[in-house]
Amino acid sequence: MPYDPDNIFAKILRGEIPCHKVFEDEAVLSFMDIMPRSPGHLLVIPKVPARNLLDIAPDDLAALIRRVQRIALAAKEALGAEGITLQQFSEAAGGQEVFHLHFHILPRWEAQRMTPHPAPRGDMAVLAEQAARIRAVLGQ
Numbered sequence: 001m002p003y004d005p006d007n008i009f010a011k012i013l014r015g016e017i018p019c020h021k022v023f024e025d026e027a028v029l030s031f032m033d034i035m036p037r038s039p040g041h042l043l044v045i046p047k048v049p050a051r052n053l054l055d056i057a058p059d060d061l062a063a064l065i066r067r068v069q070r071i072a073l074a075a076k077e078a079l080g081a082e083g084i085t086l087q088q089f090s091e092a093a094g095g096q097e098v099f100h101l102h103f104h105i106l107p108r109w110e111a112q113r114m115t116p117h118p119a120p121r122g123d124m125a126v127l128a129e130q131a132a133r134i135r136a137v138l139g140q
């Protein structure tokens, strides 16, 4: 399947739709998931137009996963999480709903289960505050 430049994350990358930004550099954009399945649930997307894990060039994937680790560490520190769940879905049969490659970073606590999909829409003020805390650790 070809990459669709009208997908919602492509629109976020072009600044046509707002997001609660956590991190940005030349290779990636990271922002809060609007339907968080755990407190601080965020997404990391490449700037290259990749549909999912199955079509991204290996060097672009390597650049992306380096940022994923850095942002996961920052989210864990900023929110006092005890662990991280990393998720990535490729193609509809794999659970993918938005067809621009993204990694989910989900801060986790032993005593707290993940909210089942679909989670309710997050409180915008809470998402903004969590994004600010993670940005501060990242120096953004």
Ligand code: AMP
Pocket: 008, 017, 019, 032, 033, 034, 035, 036, 043, 089, 095, 096, 097, 098, 099, 102
């Ligand atoms: P999936 O493709 O299955 O990994 O799911 C897409 C994810 O994107 C879901 O967790 C949605 O809550 C999230 N999402 C969809 N639209 C937006 C948006 N405008 N801003 C942030 N997250 C979004």
